[in-house]
Amino acid sequence: MQHITAFLEEHPELKFVFTGGKGGVGKTICAAVLAYHFAEQGKRTMLASLNPVHSLTSVFGQDLSGGQVRPVQGVPNLHAVEVDASDVVARYRENIGQRVREFLKYADIPVDAKPFIEIAVTNPAFEESAMFDKMVDIMLREGQEYEIVVFDTAAVANAVRLIGLSKIYGLWLQRMIESRKEALSLRVQLSFRKEKVMEEVKKDPMLADLIAMDERFKAVKKLLVDPNLTAFFFVTLPLALPISVVTRFIKMVRAYDIPVGGVLVNGVIRGEEVEKASEDEYLRNKYQEQAGYLEQIRRELGDLVRAFLPLYKSEVHGLEALKQAVDDLFDPDQHWALAQVTG
Secondary structure, three states: OOOHHHHHHHOOOOOEEEEEOOOOOOHHHHHHHHHHHHHHOOOOEEEEEOOOOOOHHHHHOOOOOOOOOEEOOOOOOEEEEEOOHHHHHHHHHHHHHHHHHHHHHHOOOOOOOHHHHHHHHOOOOHHHHHHHHHHHHHHHOHHHHOOEEEEEOOOHHHHHHHHHHHHHHHHHHHHHHHHHHHHHHHHHHHOOOHHHHHHHHHOOHHHHHHHHHHHHHHHHHHHHOOOOOEEEEEEEOOOHHHHHHHHHHHHHHHHOOOOEEEEEEEEEOOHHHHHHOOOOHHHHHHHHHHHHHHHHHHHHHHHHEEEEEEOOOOOOOOHHHHHHHHHHHOOOOOHHHHHHHHO
16 A cells, blocks of 8 residues: 555646545545645645535634635635535526527528527536536636546536536537538538638637637646656545445546545544444444445555544544544545554
């Protein structure tokens, strides 16, 4: 096992960090802990929640809502934003609508654009597309003001669709650009005033828009697949279902060429806590059960494990609790958990 401290030392240029995993495993806590640590190291850090159900405000104990990047009070160098999905979707809807209206106008098609716009924006992946667009914005524009950006992604299903769009976008854009070029070529061939039409074709707004989108996509894809700049950390609990989900999730992310940073194991019961509560039968049973799942983590995830977070007596809420979690996660001397994982 390589501890996360050593991993980060081997990746000094790391710029984009993602956390993901099954719902309820502590992705937001781990994202907040990582961002807090980077800020403590003196790095100007941005923490962005892409989760439709945000938790940063609750975790930090201060209002970080509203979709605006805000400084985190009490943590110098750290800024956070809970991306407002409704605002992103509304702007994305207007953008799509404008493109459809431009296309119909340019093609001299005298029909009401509204039904076409409704079809374009009422598909199951529309919200993920809008959120992906916002993620691209952060990576290419807003995030450039920071030394490191930490993304708290949604639960596994949404995150896979979100990341999967990085591949689907490229294929879709290439096809759309080729189709548009073919359509424009036919228009020139069929026209009587070819020179005039050629001039119009050169100014085609739809083709220019598609090429601009393609260039933007290629720029972010280059960042996403660079192991020196990007790392995806998976969060799991020592329980069967989260381990199974993370194992499948790692395969999916690798299929999209996203670099895997490692696995963070949350909610590990300390042996000393069990000794203190020797009469607590429930805690003893859970500890024994956990030992089996930690062995499963060692067997199936092996060298990908980067660090452990203990099970706390109360939920992580506020800066004091977060600071304790930072100290625990980045303490390389984690024998209380290592002894169970490495055997």
